[in-house]
Amino acid sequence: MTRVLILGGGGMVGQKLAKRLQSEGLGQDASPDITLFDMAFPPDGVTGVTKKTGNITDQATIGALAAARFDVIFHLAAIVSGEAETNFEKGWAVNMMSMWHLLEALRAEHDASGRQWMPRLVFTSSIAVFGAPFPEKIGDEFLNAPQTSYGAQKAICELMVTDFSRKGYIDGLSLRLPTICVRPGKPNLAASSFFSGIIREPLNGVEAILPVPDTVRHWHASPRSAAGFLTHAATLDTDRLEGRRALSLPGISCTVAEQIEALRRAAGQKTVDLIRSAPDPAIMKIVAGWPRNFDPQRAIGLGFQAESSFDEIIDVYIKEDLPKATA
Amino acid sequence: MTRVLILGGGGMVGQKLAKRLQSEGLGQDASPDITLFDMAFPPDGVTGVTKKTGNITDQATIGALAAARFDVIFHLAAIVSGEAETNFEKGWAVNMMSMWHLLEALRAEHDASGRQWMPRLVFTSSIAVFGAPFPEKIGDEFLNAPQTSYGAQKAICELMVTDFSRKGYIDGLSLRLPTICVRPGKPNLAASSFFSGIIREPLNGVEAILPVPDTVRHWHASPRSAAGFLTHAATLDTDRLEGRRALSLPGISCTVAEQIEALRRAAGQKTVDLIRSAPDPAIMKIVAGWPRNFDPQRAIGLGFQAESSFDEIIDVYIKEDLPKATA
Known part of the structure; x- marks a missing residue:
């Protein structure tokens, strides 16, 4: 049975993803075992999953999550763009440093397993890794020049995920989600x-x-597309990425x-x-x-759909x- | 008097830079006050400067350097590409995490100064932030897709320097040095x-x-050009960078x-x-x-010469x- 961990599983996209995994399965596995991790969960949220509460900035917590050796880890946890801009320390601590500690914990478990265990890590990056001025459509070879702390943190995480993957500690990739719309529920602190x-x-x-x-x-893309991007990424043959493990999505x-x-x-x-x-x-x-606007040819060629x-x-x-x- | 700190001042480029600052001054200051910091210094090295030994991975050491509130900080300290590839932990600790601690220490001093003190930080990045496949010439808007840990670490530092500068904690920029050639002295562990x-x-x-x-x-560029790039960057009007504070050099x-x-x-x-x-x-x-090969139009337009x-x-x-x- 495929064991799946969703970091930030209490959030809107995390909940959509969990429901999709329950209804459609993951790859060959019709009913993966799902664990959600977040600081809190909505009272009317998804059922039939394991829920763990905690703070991703706590290294012992991260270590325990890594030690559970999940097959697939979706990393959706983040301070949103508006808050990362007003609370500089919190943004860097949650959005950058917790990724570093997670990757180091996964590397330690990989080594402890005799280099046998290598989880798939699907990281939700953002189109905020790009900054103006832009071409008419942003192509797959355009530079990352973020103009927010949130964008800088996401771009840094992409680079870490790629390098830890290149070295064979994890098998990761980063998805630059479009702005997800229409989000159900209440407004949040994201500038978007x-x-x-x-x-x-x-x-x-x-x-x-x-x-x-x-x-x-x-x-834009819908929450349904976001969940679809994530499940597609979890089973994608990462050799097809040819070392460029960050993708702008349709x-x-x-x-x-x-x-x-x-x-x-x-x-x-x-x-x-x-x-x-x-x-x-x-x-x-x-x-x-x-x-x-984007021209996300690589992601389209790899089968991502919006x-x-x-x-x-x-x-x-x-x-x-x-x-x-x-x- | 301009007070200058050179991190990695014991290395070849650091020594060339110190000598150039002594012979040509920095901006309006004909004889800046120069402090070199490194783990060790060559016995026949530059004289007439203050030399401090220490390890840049030590946070207390970094804090003391920040507290000295230099006007200009050149950050040249690094584990070279070959060693960062074979010693993964050391590469990330020295090349990435020490930059993070330096920036955080500078931010704390900036705040402690009532937001008055804001040092110029000139960071030596590398063309290793780019990875194949390449266009015939790499332009100023080409993506960073490094294929070494060293390149990933440098690209991450660039993003940090830019964001801390955007927020006004420092006034920094990153220079992607060509491979410096002909280096005097002995071979080093760099793959280049x-x-x-x-x-x-x-x-x-x-x-x-x-x-x-x-x-x-x-x-390629010579050690003399490297020293020239660095002093030019130390006095450049960074408003001209329009928020894109990492430059590929001629x-x-x-x-x-x-x-x-x-x-x-x-x-x-x-x-x-x-x-x-x-x-x-x-x-x-x-x-x-x-x-x-490169087409570094921005740096040429900003007056960098090789x-x-x-x-x-x-x-x-x-x-x-x-x-x-x-x-």
Whole structure:
């Protein structure tokens, strides 16, 4: 039986991933054994899994997780971009140093196993590893010049995952997730939170704040695609990566105005009227340094799949998450 | 008076840099106050400077260096590429973790100064941050996909230096030095050591081993250019970097065969006959993943200068270092 650990398993994507693993299995294994690790779990969250609470910055905790020798480790735990920008120490401690301690703990277990045990590590990186100015579409050979601490931390983790993998201590890869949209639940501290808010809140009959001009263009995929990216990465033949183990993933490039038009098509003008513009210079500044569009040929060639329109992204939310919100 | 600290000041480039600062000054200051820090110093090394010995992996030592609040810090200390590849732990401890501790110590001093003191930090990165496959010439927007631990560590340090600078704790930049050639003195553990050896040893009447085919193309600058890059970086207006604080520097792209032809022009066939070919698969594998040519437009635009031919590089060695070797 495949033993799977999801670090950050209490978060939205972690929960989606656990449910997907339960419903679709992982590779040849129809019912993998799933352990979630996080600081806390939602009360109405996924069931039928093992849940462990703890802090990923604690080295003893990391050591114990490594010692359990899971077959596949999904690393989704992070301080989000907005908080990493305002709390410099916490961002580096959680987003960078805990990855270092995790990799060192995995290396120690690999050595202790007589170099037999080598886990698959799937790390959720971010398109925040890129910084402006950008080409029209960001290709697979464009430099990482992040303009946030969050982006720098993610880029550093990518480099570590690649080097520990090259040396054969782990078999890892990093996925630069598009901004996940529509996130169910409440707004979070990510500077990107509004991209979901302007769709989710109106669909739930609640006013939403738009802190940027509607000309802002960004790169999106649904929570369902995120879970799909992660399970695909967990079973991918990593030899096909040819040593470049960080991938920009497929997504949808659209402006906020196009997002709003898709919302209008899905739910009508009355719903769209719930979006209120209230420019926030701090968020505008962060978002101005973010990517707008990609040409992720490697990931597409490796079989990663996202939605084909923002309408489809809204549809995923309505089918998967809206019923619960209104139940 | 400008107070300058050179970490790794006992090494070849550190010594060249100290001598250049003594002879040419730094910016408006004709005679800066120079402190060298290293694990050991050459007995016949530069005089008229303060020398401190210690280990950069020791946090208390780093803290004391930060507390001295130098105006300019050159960070040249590193485990070289070959050793970082064979001694994984030591490479990460020295090349990555000591940079982290240095930056954290500088940030603490910056805060303790009421955010008044902000040192210029010039970090010597490397073209090893790049990994094959390459374009014909590596441009300023090409990705960092290192294929050695050394390259990964340098790329990570670049990201840290940029983010600590963006936040205003330091005013730093990273210079991706070409392979420095011709290094005076003895061979070192760098996989690139032979590039100097095949010129230096024959010029001193000693046999040299060539461990790769003479078709290998690589990217070079002299020790004199290295010292020039560093002093130029110490006084550069970093606003001109527009947030991208890691620079690929100018150099000479040539094959080993072209190096040998230049040696023949400078010293004749009898000297060239001292080069003995002895292919070493381990070195060939490392070197195969290294860059061959660059188009470093940003650095050139910012006023960084290197030699214009490999003949000139040999000439620098003959004028600056060969007399001492044969004295």
